[in-house]
Amino acid sequence: MSIVGSSIGFGLITASILAIAAVGFTLQFGVTNILNLAYGDIMTAAAFAAYFATKGGAPLWLAAVAGSLAGAVLSVLLNRFVYSWFARRGAKLFAMIMVTLGASLVVQNGMTAVFGPDFVSLPTSAGTTYQVGPAIFTGPQLAIVALALLAMAGVHSLLRYTRLGQAMRATATNPDLARSCGMATNRIIDAAWLLSGLLCGLAGVALALNLSTFTTGTGGTFLIPVIAAAVLGGIGQPYGAMLGALVIGLATEVSVTVVSPSYKTVVAFAILIVVLLFRPQGILSEVAMAKEIAT
Amino acid sequence: MPTSSGNAGPAAQGLEVADVVAGYGGAPVLKGLSLTVSPGQVVAVVGPNGAGKSTLMRAITGTVRISSGIVTIGGVDITKWSSERRSRHGLGYVPQSRDVFDSLTVQENLSMGGYMLPKREVDDRITNVFSLFPSLLPLRTRVASKLSGGERKLLGIGRALVATPTVLLLDEPTASLSPELSKVILTEHVRRLADTGVAVLLVEQKALQALEVSDWAHVLVGGETRISGPSGEVLARRDIREVFLGAAALAIEASTAEDGKRS
Ligand SMILES: Nc1ncnc2c1ncn2[C@@H]1O[C@H](COP(=O)(O)OP(=O)(O)O)[C@@H](O)[C@H]1O
Ligand SMILES: [Mg+2]
Numbered sequence: 267m268s269i270v271g272s273s274i275g276f277g278l279i280t281a282s283i284l285a286i287a288a289v290g291f292t293l294q295f296g297v298t299n300i301l302n303l304a305y306g307d308i309m310t311a312a313a314f315a316a317y318f319a320t321k322g323g324a325p326l327w328l329a330a331v332a333g334s335l336a337g338a339v340l341s342v343l344l345n346r347f348v349y350s351w352f353a354r355r356g357a358k359l360f361a362m363i364m365v366t367l368g369a370s371l372v373v374q375n376g377m378t379a380v381f382g383p384d385f386v387s388l389p390t391s392a393g394t395t396y397q398v399g400p401a402i403f404t405g406p407q408l409a410i411v412a413l414a415l416l417a418m419a420g421v422h423s424l425l426r427y428t429r430l431g432q433a434m435r436a437t438a439t440n441p442d443l444a445r446s447c448g449m450a451t452n453r454i455i456d457a458a459w460l461l462s463g464l465l466c467g468l469a470g471v472a473l474a475l476n477l478s479t480f481t482t483g484t485g486g487t488f489l490i491p492v493i494a495a496a497v498l499g500g501i502g503q504p505y506g507a508m509l510g511a512l513v514i515g516l517a518t519e520v521s522v523t524v525v526s527p528s529y530k531t532v533v534a535f536a537i538l539i540v541v542l543l544f545r546p547q548g549i550l551s552e553v554a555m556a557k558e559i560a561t
Numbered sequence: 562m563p564t565s566s567g568n569a570g571p572a573a574q575g576l577e578v579a580d581v582v583a584g585y586g587g588a589p590v591l592k593g594l595s596l597t598v599s600p601g602q603v604v605a606v607v608g609p610n611g612a613g614k615s616t617l618m619r620a621i622t623g624t625v626r627i628s629s630g631i632v633t634i635g636g637v638d639i640t641k642w643s644s645e646r647r648s649r650h651g652l653g654y655v656p657q658s659r660d661v662f663d664s665l666t667v668q669e670n671l672s673m674g675g676y677m678l679p680k681r682e683v684d685d686r687i688t689n690v691f692s693l694f695p696s697l698l699p700l701r702t703r704v705a706s707k708l709s710g711g712e713r714k715l716l717g718i719g720r721a722l723v724a725t726p727t728v729l730l731l732d733e734p735t736a737s738l739s740p741e742l743s744k745v746i747l748t749e750h751v752r753r754l755a756d757t758g759v760a761v762l763l764v765e766q767k768a769l770q771a772l773e774v775s776d777w778a779h780v781l782v783g784g785e786t787r788i789s790g791p792s793g794e795v796l797a798r799r800d801i802r803e804v805f806l807g808a809a810a811l812a813i814e815a816s817t818a819e820d821g822k823r824s
Contacts, residue, residue: 429676436662436673443662445644446622446654447724448677 273519275401281515282414283472287488288495288507289417290465293425294341296502297434297458300349301363304370306489308344308463309470310377312337313480316471317386326389326406330471337467341459344369350455370486377482385479388471410472414508417465421504424461434458435502491518491534498541513537574635575599575760576621576652576728581630583620589628590616592784598728598760598777603751605792607768608781614764615657617781618732621762622654623647634728649677653726657733657764660717663706667697670705670716674723683723690719693750710737718750728760735767743767747774772796 287309295301316333324332352365396403403411424431437444437451444451473488474480495514499506514537521533576598584590590613598604606614619625621632623644631640639647648654662670671690675683691698694715700708705716714734721729731751735743747763747770755761755776765771772778772792779789788795 429672429680432665432669432673433676435664436669439662439664440659442624442644443656443659444673445624446648446652446656447673447720448645448648449673450645 273523274516275398275403276522277516277519278401279403279407279410279476279515280519281512282411283469283476284491284495284515285414285508285511286410286417286465286472287469287492288499288511289414289421289504290462290469291492292496292499292501292504292507293421293458293465294462295496296425297438297462298345298349298455299359299438300345300353301359301366302344302349302369303363303366303489304344304373305466305492306485306487307370307373307377308337308340308466309473309485309488310480310482311340311373311485312467312470313388313474313484314377314381314386314482315467316474317388320389326475329388330468333471334464334467337465337470338460338463341463341466342456345455345459374482374486381482383481385481387479388474390475390478406475410476413468413472414511417468418504418508421461421465425502425504430454430457438502487531490531490538491515494534494538494541497538574727575602576762577631577633578617578621579631579633581617581620581627581632583616583625583627583630585616585625590625590784591620593630594781594784594786595630596762596779596786596789598762600727600758600760601755602777603755603761603763603775605768605771605775605778606762606764606781607766607771607778608787610766612781613784614781615732616784618654618656618730618762618764621647621730622652648724648726651727653721653724653729655717655721655729655731655734657736661705661708661713661720664704666702666704667708667716668701670720671723674720677724686723686725690722693722694719711739711742714738714746718746722754726759728762729754730762730764732764733766734763735765735770743770747771769796 287305291302291305294305312333315336316329319329319332320326348369349362349365352362357365390404390406393405396405396408398408425435426432433444433449433454434457436447437449437454441451444454469492470485473484477484491514495510496507498510498513499508514534517537518530518533522530525533576596578594578596581591581594582589594613594617596604596606606617608614616625620627623639623642627640631638633639634647634650634652637650639650639652642650662673665673668687671687672683675686678686691701697712697715697719700712705713708716714737718731718734734751735746738746747765747767751761751763752774763771763775772795775792777789778792778795780787780795788798
């Protein structure tokens with residue numbers, strides 16, 4: 267098997283994990299108008315939840331469910347008790363980004379204080395492997411790819427075709443008008459945090475599985491390519507996020523065949539900069555539009 | 562049970578604002594305002610820019626805090642209710658600006674108007690809105706931010722109508738429209754809507770047109786009602802035409818430049 271072939275295989279897994287995370291991120295930012303820099307750290311927290319679940323004897327799938335739920339609950343709580351507290355007191359976009367940066371530091375360092383700085387790992391399955399084209403995948407890896415596709419199609423359908431999803435988009439553009447249409451916007455916002463947090467948690471577990479070892483800083487480091495993928499795809503566009511994830515996932519893994527693996531994040535960062543140069547309508551326009559933060 | 566004479570019955574069915582004091586945290590903008598809109602009535606509120614007309618609308622919908630006084634709809638005190646609960650109780654609102662969901666299509670905007678109704682009713686009512694405003698029909702898949710000013714306003718009004726409100730607040734619905742379309746909106750749609758039994762509170766800068774189409778009028782200056790009475794009488798008063806409507810007309814000219822901004 268060629269090196270490029272196998273790195274395309276790795277790239278596909280990386281891309282799928284990125285996609286799950288980026289679809290969640292694009293849903294979260296697109297609906298709540300909060301650029302949540304603690305997203306990566308919630309991913310880490312979810313990975314730890316899954317880790318402790320496996321230590322308690324849970325099978326891997328159950329641990330993944332536990333991790334996803336942890337991501338969902340933590341995201342809702344973070345918004346309810348931290349972000350919306352600041353939003354109610356008038357924090358706007360940039361102030362809010364600082365708040366999320368603070369939350370990121372608190373969550374990450376809090377985890378280091380409680381869980382310690384050591385690398386831990388989720389049990390990797392020694393089960394059967396599957397040959398797909400030039401690459402070989404394990405069962406959990408194939409599940410990750412399937413979940414990524416499901417997340418993309420699910421979030422897209424939610425936002426386009428369901429009343430809740432349309433109400434989320436309506437609340438994002440004009441919360442006052444949404445309320446005068448009878449929408450309980452606080453519950454709609456909660457639902458957005460819950461769903462995006464679920465994907466965030468799932469991505470965290472998948473990331474931990476894929477890396478074989480992880481630590482309290484793992485999710486935070488992963489956030490740069492996640493944001494790059496979401497921006498490349500256009501905020502609020504799940505298919506775009508998936509496409510962005512594919513580009514960045516493949517680019518970072520294939521780059522490993524040319525440059526040192528330690529440059530992976532640098533490659534993602536370079537892509538983010540190129541994206542911002544050529545596609546500034548992604549994130550920059552969202553920020554420049556100074557959209558209200560709905561509470 | 563509405564009756565054609567007497568004021569307790571019909572008033573209790575429609576909208577009643579009593580001694581409302583409201584504002585944005587500083588000095589109150591509305592300084593003890595009272596008005597009544599019965600079902601089937603159009604009540605106009607006119608007055609110069611900054612008089613507090615939009616603030617009155619926001620106090621009724623619940624986005625501006627009322628520090629004293631009460632608001633009732635259908636005889637029920639809604640003063641302490643959340644915005645969304647008021648709309649569920651039959652209050653419709655077309656704001657002066659930001660009256661549509663920009664990132665949603667025309668069709669999606671209309672279905673958000675019926676957010677609190679059962680799905681199958683929504684479709685029927687959206688069909689009704691399209692027959693009322695046929696020009697929106699070919700635009701149904703267009704994103705609202707790509708509509709012209711007139712199309713936007715029709716969508717904003719249509720969106721509010723999907724919910725079939727019992728009380729409808731219209732904040733300067735004709736501000737961005739051509740004179741012809743303004744006339745159609747006011748004399749046909751607004752009047753006809755009231756004739757179906759809706760209580761309409763109409764804020765207008767085009768004071769003369771508003772007085773012609775309404776049953777009762779309030780002239781609001783500095784957050785207080787200066788003059789109120791049957792529209793025909795208000796229209797006939799020489800001093801009104803000269804002083805207040807003159808001031809309002811001047812204010813229109815002064816403010817057309819900042820059209821579309823929040824006011
Ligand atoms: N969001 C706001 N915050 C603070 N003050 C406001 C706000 N909106 C309006 N005002 C003030 O309230 C007063 C009445 O404004 P408004 O109700 O918009 O008048 P009108 O609709 O009659 O032109 C003005 O002095 C205006 O500056
Ligand atoms: Mg106004």
